[in-house]
Amino acid sequence: xxxxxxxxxxxxxxxxxxxxxxxxxxxxxxxxxxxxxxxxxxxxxxxxxxxxxxxxxxxxxxxxxxxxxxxxxxxxxxxxxxxxxxxxxxxxxxxxxxxxxxxxxxxxxxxxxxxxxxxxxxxxxxxxxxxxxxxxxxxxxxxxxxxxxxxxxx
Amino acid sequence: xxxxxxxxxxxxxxxxxxxxxxxxxxxxxxxxxxxxxxxxxxxxxxxxxxxxxxxxxxxxxxxxxxxxxxxxxxxxxxxxxxxxxxxxxxxxxxxxxxxxxxxxxxxxxxxxxxxxxxxxxxxxxxxxxxxxxxxxxxxxxxxxxxxxxxxxxxxxxxxxxxxxxxxxxxxxxxxxxxxxxxxxxxxxxxxxxxxxxxxxxxxxxxxxxxxxxxxxxxxxxxxxxxxxxxxxxxxxxxxxxxxxxxxxxxxxxxxxxxxxxxxxxxxxxxxxxxxxxxxxxxxxxxxxxxxxxxxxxxxxxxxxxxxxxxxxxxxxxxxxxxxxxxxxxxxxxxxxxxxxxxxxxxxxxxxxxxxxxxxxxxxxxxxxxxxxxxxxxxxxxxxxxxxxxxxxxxxxxxxxxxxxxxxxxxxxxxxxxxxxxxxxxxxxxxxxxxxxxxxxxxxxxxxxxxxxxxxxxxxxxxxxxxxxxxxxxxxxxxxxxxxxxxxxxxxxxxxxxxxxxxxxxxxxxxxxxxxxxxxxxxxxxxxxxxxxxxxxxxxxxxxxxxxxxxxxxxxxxxxxxxxxxxxxxxxxxxxxxxxxxxxxxxxxxxxxxxxxxxxxxxxxxxxxxxxxxxxxxxxxxxxxxxxxxxxxxxxxxxxxxxxxxxxxxxxxxxxxxxxxxxxxxxxxxxxxxxxxxxxxxxxxxxxxxxxxxxxxxxxxxxxxxxxxxxxxxxxxxxxxxxxxxxxxxxxxxxxxxxxx
Numbered sequence: 048x049x050x051x052x053x054x055x056x057x058x059x060x061x062x063x064x065x066x067x068x069x070x071x072x073x074x075x076x077x078x079x080x081x082x083x084x085x086x087x088x089x090x091x092x093x094x095x096x097x098x099x100x101x102x103x104x105x106x107x108x109x110x111x112x113x114x115x116x117x118x119x120x121x122x123x124x125x126x127x128x129x130x131x132x133x134x135x136x137x138x139x140x141x142x143x144x145x146x147x148x149x150x151x152x153x154x155x156x157x158x159x160x161x162x163x164x165x166x167x168x169x170x171x172x173x174x175x176x177x178x179x180x181x182x183x184x185x186x187x188x189x190x191x192x193x194x195x196x197x198x199x200x201x
Numbered sequence: 202x203x204x205x206x207x208x209x210x211x212x213x214x215x216x217x218x219x220x221x222x223x224x225x226x227x228x229x230x231x232x233x234x235x236x237x238x239x240x241x242x243x244x245x246x247x248x249x250x251x252x253x254x255x256x257x258x259x260x261x262x263x264x265x266x267x268x269x270x271x272x273x274x275x276x277x278x279x280x281x282x283x284x285x286x287x288x289x290x291x292x293x294x295x296x297x298x299x300x301x302x303x304x305x306x307x308x309x310x311x312x313x314x315x316x317x318x319x320x321x322x323x324x325x326x327x328x329x330x331x332x333x334x335x336x337x338x339x340x341x342x343x344x345x346x347x348x349x350x351x352x353x354x355x356x357x358x359x360x361x362x363x364x365x366x367x368x369x370x371x372x373x374x375x376x377x378x379x380x381x382x383x384x385x386x387x388x389x390x391x392x393x394x395x396x397x398x399x400x401x402x403x404x405x406x407x408x409x410x411x412x413x414x415x416x417x418x419x420x421x422x423x424x425x426x427x428x429x430x431x432x433x434x435x436x437x438x439x440x441x442x443x444x445x446x447x448x449x450x451x452x453x454x455x456x457x458x459x460x461x462x463x464x465x466x467x468x469x470x471x472x473x474x475x476x477x478x479x480x481x482x483x484x485x486x487x488x489x490x491x492x493x494x495x496x497x498x499x500x501x502x503x504x505x506x507x508x509x510x511x512x513x514x515x516x517x518x519x520x521x522x523x524x525x526x527x528x529x530x531x532x533x534x535x536x537x538x539x540x541x542x543x544x545x546x547x548x549x550x551x552x553x554x555x556x557x558x559x560x561x562x563x564x565x566x567x568x569x570x571x572x573x574x575x576x577x578x579x580x581x582x583x584x585x586x587x588x589x590x591x592x593x594x595x596x597x598x599x600x601x602x603x604x605x606x607x608x609x610x611x612x613x614x615x616x617x618x619x620x621x622x623x624x625x626x627x628x629x630x631x632x633x634x635x636x637x638x639x640x641x642x643x644x645x646x647x648x649x650x651x652x653x654x655x656x657x658x659x660x661x662x663x664x665x666x667x668x669x670x671x672x673x674x675x676x677x678x679x680x681x682x683x684x685x686x687x688x689x690x691x692x693x694x695x696x697x698x699x700x701x702x703x704x705x706x707x708x709x710x711x712x713x714x715x716x717x718x719x720x721x722x723x724x725x726x727x728x729x730x731x732x733x734x735x736x737x738x739x740x741x742x743x744x745x746x747x748x749x750x751x752x753x754x755x756x757x758x759x760x761x762x763x764x765x766x767x768x769x770x771x772x773x774x775x776x777x778x779x780x781x782x783x784x785x786x787x788x789x790x791x792x793x794x795x796x797x798x799x800x801x802x803x804x805x806x807x808x809x810x811x812x813x814x815x816x817x818x819x820x821x822x823x824x825x826x827x828x829x830x831x832x833x834x835x836x837x838x839x840x841x842x843x844x845x846x847x848x849x850x851x852x853x854x855x856x857x858x859x860x861x862x863x864x865x866x867x868x869x870x871x872x873x874x875x876x877x878x879x880x881x882x883x884x885x886x887x888x889x890x891x892x893x894x895x896x897x898x899x900x901x902x903x904x905x906x907x908x909x910x911x912x913x914x915x916x917x918x919x920x921x922x923x924x925x926x927x928x929x930x931x932x933x934x935x936x937x938x939x940x941x
Contacts, residue, residue, distance in 0.1 A: 064479075065459070069479065072477070076433075080418065082418035084424065084550075089874055148411070149280075149422065150550050155416060173883075178884055182550070183880065185853045185886075
């Protein structure tokens with residue numbers, strides 16, 4: 048089985064995995080991270096989003112073999128070492144922007160990906176950036192409020 | 202990591218008490234900080250059903266070694282925020298800080314058996330049981346402290362976990378008062394409850410502490426649980442509902458997929474256990490490609506589903522018959538409308554997951570089931586095991602919105618664990634299986650007929666509802682679990698579950714002198730069970746669409762027409778409130794506002810929903826611009842929690858209304874992912890506004906489902922007001938509007 052050296056949340060991780068193994072399974076099963084969630088395995092719902100070189104992308108169909116030297120950040124990697132939350136994480140707590148929270152990982156990662164590119168997005172830009180992400184509890188309006196709050200708190 | 206259960210409850214409580222020291226503390230920024238003694242009033246009413254089998258204080262709460270309190274509830278957290286609501290109620294009655302209360306949710310052998318977490322019943326059952334138990338405990342603690350401190354009760358201050366005398370510095374915490382004992386007295390009336398004007402927490406928007414755990418990616422969900430040596434598994438679902446396994450060639454499996462530990466075959470049940478999770482995905486796919494199944498029966502053609510339903514329905518049963526409907530229809534014009542609703546999916550964001558481990562004596566199961574005790578009963582029956590040998594722990598999964606597949610995944614894990622003991626086995630369902638094997642919300646038909654009197658009021662009304670079952674939840678009938686139908690000795694379903702949910706709210710909550718409601722039950726082709734609000738979404742969609750039709754016939758404003766038929770002042774209040782909320786709305790060309798009202802179950806919470814839509818008249822495309830809800834759930838426990846539920850309910854029901862239907866062809870379900878079963882995405886999300894009417898003197902009702910039923914009709918009425926087209930067949934798609 049090939050060995051892969053991955054850059055995850057600022058450190059190097061070595062995993063033995065078959066090349067077609069999706070990144071999501073490497074993160075959850077091999078590296079025991081909880082952030083990215085299995086939602087569909089079809090890149091349709093956004094629950095499994097991570098940042099790859101700063102861009103929010105799904106990890107459920109992206110093979111470990113395709114990651115190379117890219118920098119991968121998961122939900123765990125957003126807060127600083129002293130435990131201080133990223134402004135987007137903080138805003139989700141303040142707005143209570145969750146019910147079951149299963150989609151929250153993808154919502155936060157997509158929001159951080161958006162703010163990386165556009166630090167001051169308008170409502171339409173926020174909706175566009177989160178179009179990939181499904182929320183069945185339907186807390187969408189709170190999520191939009193949270194992102195607007197994060198923009199202010201940055 | 203969650204430890205294996207301890208045999209001794211005392212030891213368990215000590216451990217929990219110890220662990221809790223490290224928990225993040227919630228800043229107590231709510232309510233009074235001064236140790237005033239809140240006034241109390243005796244409660245002499247009835248106790249909730251949940252107390253029938255758990256009538257003692259210590260069934261609901263126990264004091265930990267550090268003096269804090271552990272509250273037990275048999276309900277589970279689904280994202281609805283029940284944990285915080287219960288914490289608030291307990292802290293209120295015991296005058297504690299919120300972080301002095303731990304809430305332990307559903308675990309067999311430890312928490313009360315409260316059946317299912319369903320039907321918006323957790324506040325009225327579990328939270329109220331905790332309220333009465335906590336108030337009783339407070340009274341007992343005061344009496345005991347009075348003896349220990351040698352001071353009369355009137356001279357004691359009971360606040361934030363300490364009992365002090367007013368005259369000395371002496372103080373005791375709850376553990377010191379009890380000396381290691383627990384309060385095992387019965388809860389009996391009168392119960393001295395805190396007067397609601399003195400509340401510190403109840404009714405306030407207290408944030409849920411779980412959300413910080415979620416943003417920190419802590420292990421919160423069942424999917425995040427990891428045990429040493431845990432192995433993974435997937436189950437190969439049959440080709441169709443009634444398919445049998447004819448042949449399975451697993452000879453090449455280990456050569457093709459690494460890490461395969463065991464393939465378990467029992468009749469047509471096939472499960473495969475692997476070391477890594479993705480190996481299980483590959484192994485399941487290999488087995489699928491190397492298996493042969495008998496054909497299942499053929500589904501009816503989807504375009505004929507409603508004709509099919511009528512052809513297989515039982516004889517009508519009369520549910521309600523007030524006055525004389527025949528007389529009310531005699532020698533007058535009657536109006537008729539027929540409404541149809543397709544099968545809908547729960548659409549949980551997280552496919553089901555179950556974990557089980559058989560230790561040689563006890564089968565331990567971790568599940569996001571909505572009812573761990575009834576599920577244990579079903580699994581015991583399936584495995585022919587003594588119920589006492591099965592220990593079930595509830596762990597949150599993704600929001601489920603009714604009976605979905607959690608119990609089936611737990612049953613999968615249980616079967617595999619019995620075949621491969623001593624290891625934790627984690628079964629993860631695929632999205633395709635979650636979508637295809639979900640017990641859907643039933644397709645339904647509702648036909649309405651009414652006559653009007655000369656004063657513009659409804660003279661006679663007839664409802665006819667066609668419905669399948671609205672709950673096939675696990676119980677002692679093992680066949681309620683999917684797996685049992687495919688084992689070597691399969692068990693077929695005997696009962697039809699909860700049929701009455703189908704005609705929930707089929708009798709309008711309006712004063713109508715002659716009213717008849719008939720129900721036509723059918724045993725339909727697709728697997729069904731309870732979906733959030735059961736039949737009410739269809740019955741209220743139909744009734745409230747029809748109310749607008751009738752209002753137009755008599756030339757009345759739709760809200761005035763409703764008010765003319767309402768006598769209940771709480772119902773009138775939510776109708777008036779919604780009118781006030783959207784009174785300043787300006788409508789542009791192509792825009793319309795629609796309203797709908799319901800009292801959930803005709804006995805619980807009140808809600809009125811308004812929707813403002815824009816319809817593109819050339820394409821029929823509908824865009825919802827804004828939705829409003831005015832809701833009365835009686836006494837509010839957590840203002841933000843209930844608001845979140847109402848907001849989410851409206852948007853989820855709007856998605857049902859405009860987009861959703863399970864699709865199938867003769868060979869099976871064809872909507873097996875989010876592309877073939879689309880739901881609302883961000884571009885479709887309207888603004889939402891909720892007004893809550895808090896009624897401190899009325900019983901607290903749950904609100905998880907109350908905004909769903911009126912939402913469909915509010916949208917339909919708004920579409921009609923925007924473009925003059927009414928759609929009677931859900932979902933309300935652009936094509937149907939164009940051809941209406």
